[in-house]
């Protein structure tokens with residue numbers, strides 16, 4: 001590990017990902033300062049999910065580096081990054097459907113277990129005090145997200161909007177310093193979207209947030225800074241107003257609409 005002086009919580013430099021002959025990300029850089037909400041946008045296939053997978057350790061980039069709180073963490077696996085304080089949600093929610101809501105959220109608190117990561121799930125290094133404390137934490141998280149009444153239900157029996165809140169509670173219960181949100185607005189509408197915007201701003205008081213999202217109103221409302229990808233390259237960065245006014249961004253989205261005949 002190399003320590004460097006930085007005010008960024010997370011920093012990605014020169015990230016390139018190739019899948020065979022396809023370059024999904026090409027020399028991409030990203031910086032996330034503590035307490036900020038960073039939006040990652042771009043047309044379908046731009047590389048947003050691929051970058052998320054790199055930032056959360058799911059995917060090892062072909063080239064480039066990742067720095068967390070001034071230390072290089074390139075190539076570290078997702079459980080190590082989660083333990084370090086980087087948490088994420090998934091487009092498909094990835095809830096454990098054979099576990100209750102409460103147990104799903106307890107699993108998210110694993111990084112705080114004294115017995116070490118995965119001790120609660122595997123029983124290895126299991127600590128009874130851990131279990132009681134982490135259940136209390138999980139219950140508090142369910143209350144914070146307004147879904148305490150669902151604690152003993154199974155996720156698949158709940159409406160989609162509530163399942164999304166369970167996934168969010170699971171991602172936040174371990175007190176991460178960075179939360180990666182993958183399309184949190186998908187499948188939501190009306191008041192749910194307003195509530196989500198308020199929720200993201202509220203979360204950013206405790207942690208930095210990086211948001212992949214197609215819902216532009218939400219992105220423009222909650223983000224401090226936006227990075228725009230197209231065909232794997234960063235084509236624009238700036239405040240919501242700067243990005244909105246950038247002709248390159250409009251062209252990227254128009255180009256996509258023209259290609260799909262919209």
Ligand SMILES: Nc1ncnc2c1ncn2[C@@H]1O[C@H](COP(=O)(O)OP(=O)(O)OP(=O)(O)O)[C@@H](O)[C@H]1O
Pocket residue numbers: 019022023024042043044045046047048049050051
């Ligand atoms: N595992 C993979 N193997 C091969 N190609 C992949 C793989 N994952 C992604 N790609 C390709 O990489 C490019 C970027 O995909 P990615 O899913 O990151 O885009 P995206 O911006 O998240 O798109 P969307 O908004 O539709 O979710 C696409 O051309 C995609 O087909």
